Amino acid sequence: MRTLFRKVLQMALLGGGALLLSAATRPTTWHWDIPSWAPAPVVPSDNPMRAEKVALGRRLFYDKRLSENGTLACASCHLQKLGFASGVPTHVGAHGEPGLRTPMPLANVAYLPSYTWANPQLTTLEKQMLIPMFSDQPVELGMGGQEKALFARLSDDPCYARLFRVAFPEAKGAITLSTVTKAIASFERTLLSFDSPYDHSLHGDKTALSPAAQRGEALFFGEKLECSHCHNGLNLTDNIRAANMPFPETGFHNTGLYNEDGKGAYPASDHGLRTVTGNAEDEGKFRTESLRNVALTGPYMHDGSIATLHDVLAAHYSKGGRSATGPHGENPLRDQFIEPFDISEAEIADVIAFLNSLTDQSFITNPAFSDPGKTCPLALPSASPSGKGAQ
Ligand code: HEC
Ligand code: HEC
The missing domain is CATH 1.10.760.10 (Cytochrome c-like domain)
Incomplete structure (x- = not known):
């Protein structure tokens, strides 16, 4: 029934x-x-x-x-x-x-x-x-x-x-x-x-992740890469609000994507959080993005300026922020957890295998x-389709 x-x-x-x-x-x-x-x-x-x-x-x-x-x-x-x-x-x-x-x-x-x-x-x-x-x-x-x-x-x-x-x-x-x-x-x-292989691996099915994805998971949560300082919790972001939490958590960070002037400026078209708060220390800060389905959500970052997950690691985070390789060097306003690290191509492939495990088919x-199309539903349900856990 x-x-x-x-x-x-x-x-x-x-x-x-x-x-x-x-x-x-x-x-x-x-x-x-x-x-x-x-x-x-x-x-x-x-x-x-x-x-x-x-x-x-x-x-x-x-x-x-x-x-x-x-x-x-x-x-x-x-x-x-x-x-x-x-x-x-x-x-x-x-x-x-x-x-x-x-x-x-x-x-x-x-x-x-x-x-x-x-x-x-x-x-x-x-x-x-x-x-x-x-x-x-x-x-x-x-x-x-x-x-x-x-x-x-x-x-x-x-x-x-x-x-x-x-x-x-x-x-x-x-x-x-x-x-x-x-x-x-x-x-x-x-x-x-909530149905990605990573969810399954966290909540019971240890076989849901390939060995490469498991190695990538260890790197992602490890001290060398520091990713999980900002990408953590239910949606791999430090921004969360849920019914069981007394207070929401918010996280806006400068990841050192740009350094236009040697003092940490982002391009004039977008100063990030500073545009809203007016505070100089908020220059280049953006909300930590959720990494759910991240393999599908590129190009990456607020301006889509990084085309692939490979480059997110190889051209941005591993350099201590992409600007570090530019004419003005490391962004002095970047977050303390954005520091250069050595990473091999094999390790990058493992981290990407982990990020791919966040795709929820x-x-x-x-x-x-999906698109409900033009047909008008003649009657509508009065309860949600299914589910556990009441509001
Ligand atoms: C200091 C906090 C911080 C750390 C550490 C950090 N991130 Fe991020 N991440 C962010 C923020 C903030 C953004 C959005 C930045 C922007 O758009 O300018 C972001 C964006 C991303 C994106 C793009 C998401 C999208 O949909 O565009 C990916 C992928 C990502 N981070 C992966 C990683 C990985 C992998 C690591 C570890 C090597 C890492 N991050 C470390 C804060 C952080
Ligand atoms: C022309 C493209 C475009 C259209 C149309 C559009 N959006 Fe967006 N959406 C964006 C962009 C760009 C952002 C990021 C905006 C920013 O950061 O300033 C965004 C952000 C969002 C976010 C924020 C998500 C988050 O993680 O914070 C939501 C929610 C959203 N859009 C819902 C909608 C809804 C609902 C509509 C229709 C009423 C809509 N969008 C129409 C481009 C679009």
Whole structure:
């Protein structure tokens, strides 16, 4: 029975089902589909998880009507098969303007205390998304000043009118900035990745990692490379917030990628954390990136300026920061854990084998995260598809 129920729900989520339940009237309990060892994500109290919101958010995430001229969706820069990264250093916006930074992967974004490469003030997904939608520096979806046009466009679609009604009965299905952003954020919180070989090796199956990956793991967590000073914990980053934690942890560091003037300056186009705080010591600091699915999320770093994982090690970290080999030498503002180390090609291959073990095939092929297509789901589920561990 349970299996059948799941199947039916999955079909409904896939957009093909003319099935089931009068959703709006049922009380909903959300169950996270996560392993028992993973803590639950934090959810803002004004946007509790509901399957109807997730289904609506998924449709919006893939909908190009969210851009001013119908050319871009969130999913244009965040591709599931690449762990929701983009595969390009920067992605042009709806008006063809070049982007400034690399679009980020979205696996486990629900666990982040702040969003984007270097902004501790953007603490919710609901707030973050206002940037791609409305910002003009650079233009991404290009909807700045056109909120009304966007909501009218969505209201014209009878499918959305119905989806918003079942997702937001308390708002009587109103299509507003609040309901649009809450729905997309709810979908983003379901983008959970805990099924990589590395997860299996940590939680029981010691055979999940190849001998090369195991050697790479030892190097990664060892004293020579020091990677795990910053890349640690649930998502291999020192930025985490979870329901079982009293305080979030945040980590912004200068890794010595640039040194434009001998005093540690980054290029004028992007000073990282300093742009937000105004503090000189924050020059070149960026948020430690999660390494989940990292084999798929290149090119690497905030500006996509390192093409391969090999170069992340060979041309950047092993030199004590890439700038060390440039005209102005080592960046004096770089983090104390960024120091040169000797590494052989065989050891680099082992570290890469370890990083490859962070790829979660079921995450990048999960049908619940894919483009739901144009078909309007005629009924929506009132509970999440599956799961252990209640919110
Ligand atoms: C034109 C490409 C583009 C589009 C379209 C786009 N994004 Fe992004 N996304 C980016 C870039 C670039 C960044 C990094 C921004 C920064 O650091 O300033 C990013 C960062 C993010 C992050 C932060 C992830 C993290 O780890 O902190 C989230 C979440 C996100 N985008 C969600 C969305 C959503 C939702 C939409 C649609 C409403 C969207 N994006 C549309 C390019 C895009
Ligand atoms: C001092 C903290 C720190 C240490 C030590 C560190 N990293 Fe990082 N890592 C970061 C930060 C911060 C970024 C983002 C930097 C940027 O974009 O400018 C990053 C980015 C990365 C990226 C790119 C991720 C992406 O999606 O673009 C990879 C890969 C990576 N680190 C691997 C490693 C490895 C391997 C080591 C050990 C050799 C290591 N890191 C050591 C802080 C650190």
